[in-house]
Amino acid sequence: MIIDKVNNPIQVGVLGFGGLGQAAARILAPKGEMTWVAVADRKGYAYNGSGLNPDAVIKAYNQGSVAYLEPDGVLSNKSIQDLVENHTVEGYFLALPNLPNTFMADVARQFIKSGWKGVLVDALKRTSAVEQLLELQTDLQAAGITYLTGCGATPGLLTAAAAVAAQSYGQIHSVKITFGVGIANWEAYRATIREDIAHMPEYDVETARAMSDEEVSALLDKTNGIIALENMEHADDIMLELAGICDRDRVTVGGVVDTRNPKKPLSTNVKITGRTFEGKISIHTFTLGDETSMAANVCGPAFGYLKAGIALQRRGMTGLFTAAEIMPQFVK
Amino acid sequence: MIIDKVNNPIQVGVLGFGGLGQAAARILAPKGEMTWVAVADRKGYAYNGSGLNPDAVIKAYNQGSVAYLEPDGVLSNKSIQDLVENHTVEGYFLALPNLPNTFMADVARQFIKSGWKGVLVDALKRTSAVEQLLELQTDLQAAGITYLTGCGATPGLLTAAAAVAAQSYGQIHSVKITFGVGIANWEAYRATIREDIAHMPEYDVETARAMSDEEVSALLDKTNGIIALENMEHADDIMLELAGICDRDRVTVGGVVDTRNPKKPLSTNVKITGRTFEGKISIHTFTLGDETSMAANVCGPAFGYLKAGIALQRRGMTGLFTAAEIMPQFVK
Numbered sequence: 001m002i003i004d005k006v007n008n009p010i011q012v013g014v015l016g017f018g019g020l021g022q023a024a025a026r027i028l029a030p031k032g033e034m035t036w037v038a039v040a041d042r043k044g045y046a047y048n049g050s051g052l053n054p055d056a057v058i059k060a061y062n063q064g065s066v067a068y069l070e071p072d073g074v075l076s077n078k079s080i081q082d083l084v085e086n087h088t089v090e091g092y093f094l095a096l097p098n099l100p101n102t103f104m105a106d107v108a109r110q111f112i113k114s115g116w117k118g119v120l121v122d123a124l125k126r127t128s129a130v131e132q133l134l135e136l137q138t139d140l141q142a143a144g145i146t147y148l149t150g151c152g153a154t155p156g157l158l159t160a161a162a163a164v165a166a167q168s169y170g171q172i173h174s175v176k177i178t179f180g181v182g183i184a185n186w187e188a189y190r191a192t193i194r195e196d197i198a199h200m201p202e203y204d205v206e207t208a209r210a211m212s213d214e215e216v217s218a219l220l221d222k223t224n225g226i227i228a229l230e231n232m233e234h235a236d237d238i239m240l241e242l243a244g245i246c247d248r249d250r251v252t253v254g255g256v257v258d259t260r261n262p263k264k265p266l267s268t269n270v271k272i273t274g275r276t277f278e279g280k281i282s283i284h285t286f287t288l289g290d291e292t293s294m295a296a297n298v299c300g301p302a303f304g305y306l307k308a309g310i311a312l313q314r315r316g317m318t319g320l321f322t323a324a325e326i327m328p329q330f331v332k
Numbered sequence: 333m334i335i336d337k338v339n340n341p342i343q344v345g346v347l348g349f350g351g352l353g354q355a356a357a358r359i360l361a362p363k364g365e366m367t368w369v370a371v372a373d374r375k376g377y378a379y380n381g382s383g384l385n386p387d388a389v390i391k392a393y394n395q396g397s398v399a400y401l402e403p404d405g406v407l408s409n410k411s412i413q414d415l416v417e418n419h420t421v422e423g424y425f426l427a428l429p430n431l432p433n434t435f436m437a438d439v440a441r442q443f444i445k446s447g448w449k450g451v452l453v454d455a456l457k458r459t460s461a462v463e464q465l466l467e468l469q470t471d472l473q474a475a476g477i478t479y480l481t482g483c484g485a486t487p488g489l490l491t492a493a494a495a496v497a498a499q500s501y502g503q504i505h506s507v508k509i510t511f512g513v514g515i516a517n518w519e520a521y522r523a524t525i526r527e528d529i530a531h532m533p534e535y536d537v538e539t540a541r542a543m544s545d546e547e548v549s550a551l552l553d554k555t556n557g558i559i560a561l562e563n564m565e566h567a568d569d570i571m572l573e574l575a576g577i578c579d580r581d582r583v584t585v586g587g588v589v590d591t592r593n594p595k596k597p598l599s600t601n602v603k604i605t606g607r608t609f610e611g612k613i614s615i616h617t618f619t620l621g622d623e624t625s626m627a628a629n630v631c632g633p634a635f636g637y638l639k640a641g642i643a644l645q646r647r648g649m650t651g652l653f654t655a656a657e658i659m660p661q662f663v664k
Contacts (some may be wrong), residue, residue: 026609027609103522160496167660276625296500296501314572315649324659
């Protein structure tokens with residue numbers, strides 16, 4: 001069986017410590033199979049081989065940087081590089097906002113250059129960002145890095161569910177992802193909300209990134225806190241195409257984000273329409289429970305893929321993989 | 333990426349040629365990535381390296397055996413052994429009824445003994461049948477066989493969907509599978525219906541197997557053609573336990589089979605209830621489209637796992653795997 005007995009917990013790091021990074025830390029805390037040993041933000045990093053305490057690190061971050069954590073924090077303006085060079089970590093979750101849109105690929109190049117070997121997992125959203133990583137396929141492989149991309153909720157959890165569901169059909173007509181996100185307060189997810197705004201008509205990644213908090217608030221006042229999105233550039237399309245399931249233009253992603261209410265405006269779901277070998281057209285539907293947060297649906301899968309990536313890495317399977325081709329492994 | 337470009341179609345065989353075997357042949361016919369080259373039933377086998385024609389083989393089978401296929405059929409009372417010894421086939425779908433309950437493990441032992449190397453996929457249902465295969469893990473590995481078990485609908489498609497869905501949660505409280513099956517005419521699925529009857533109170537595998545067609549008809553007359561099943565012995569439980577997702581007693585399988593109506597009496601679904609890291613209890617639901625038949629939901633995934641198994645085999649990964657730990661690959 002592919003599931004290896006994990007005798008020693010996997011030493012895991014989290015890069016980026018905004019909303020997703022903090023949720024990731026809380027998800028890891030009760031796990032026996034993984035230990036959260038490293039974290040980095042723009043101003044520095046913290047490392048403790050016996051495990052970091054989420055509350056203490058969040059407190060330090062709120063004071064300005066994880067580097068303020070006593071005694072494990074280190075100030076650095078090249079925090080990822082310094083962390084990777086000085087400490088052994090088997091896998092990292094890249095909980096970094098991909099702003100600008102080339103940022104994640106730049107981080108991947110940094111890892112390739114460093115000589116580090118291990119597992120990287122991202123929760124990238126955009127097709128064009130995954131395309132940049134595809135160009136690094138050979139370099140990642142040569143470097144001994146197992147990189148799993150698109151491992152959040154969408155793409156990620158929902159893409160994997162679509163890949164499973166597709167099996168009933170001879171041809172896939174469409175994969176339609178519709179998400180609902182409810183957050184009580186947009187300021188807890190500043191980067192994510194800016195990424196969402198970047199998908200709105202008249203905005204792009206650069207203009208959204210350049211917005212001040214006041215400008216974001218003013219925009220949300222105009223829309224009653226609602227961001228409604230259609231035909232988004234989401235990497236579910238390229239991932240399902242690479243997995244041989246359907247052409248990317250058959251995959252659509254849209255949704256509604258309510259930034260003023262933790263209740264979801266609609267239930268997140270993916271509908272897989274296809275034609276069976278008998279010629280019947282039908283629709284499989286995978287629907288997420290409304291009580292599951294964006295953080296749970298992004299970070300849970302990310303660590304499930306990180307565990308699967310460790311199994312690949314230990315078998316010498318390196319290079320780029322997507323969430324649509326690997327079964328995530330449950331982390332206890 | 334794990335998806336290898338398939339330059340030559342995979343040479344695939346189907347063992348057993350009842351309802352599922354025949355559906356498997358029809359599913360394979362339009363595929364470019366797989367060629368259906370071999371088939372066996374109790375009385376013989378047929379092989380053609382350029383591909384078999386489903387209609388011609390079904391006609392021969394209806395005359396008594398696939399061995400009657402001209403000019404590719406061969407009569408044999410040890411058909412699997414003779415087929416395996418005389419022809420090169422990369423992977424087999426074992427579309428055999430597991431009656432008696434030790435039959436599939438016996439077939440696996442036959443393959444181990446033969447010296448054949450390749451991929452085997454079954455659509456086994458019972459936990460106790462998968463447990464027998466688990467005992468063959470070391471032998472399969474040593475023999476160079478990649479064996480994927482539980483790769484039909486349930487277990488299979490729904491188990492894999494549950495494994496994906498579980499990723500949102502910290503703990504899994506329950507996985508509840510409820511299936512609806514509608515068939516116009518039970519006589520097209522004699523073995524499958526007997527396997528279902530074996531799950532009814534007061535029946536077991538042996539008594540169901542010993543029933544004449546008249547006895548099955550009489551039983552179905554008493555129930556108006558309905559077979560209602562609860563707490564079935566289904567290997568989804570052991571597969572999710574082996575994948576580390578939850579203890580097997582958290583997994584339940586039940587359903588309703590209408591043997592007189594192709595319309596499903598209810599939509600087949602799996603509900604995954606868990607607790608997120610924030611302490612919220614929620615339920616993810618995966619529901620199959622009513623127009624998808626049992627044959628589509630069993631045989632489609634089986635070949636998706638067979639393709640995935642070929643990728644494992646080519647990387648030297650042999651032994652026993654389950655549908656809950658491998659992502660099936662879409663076959664074009």
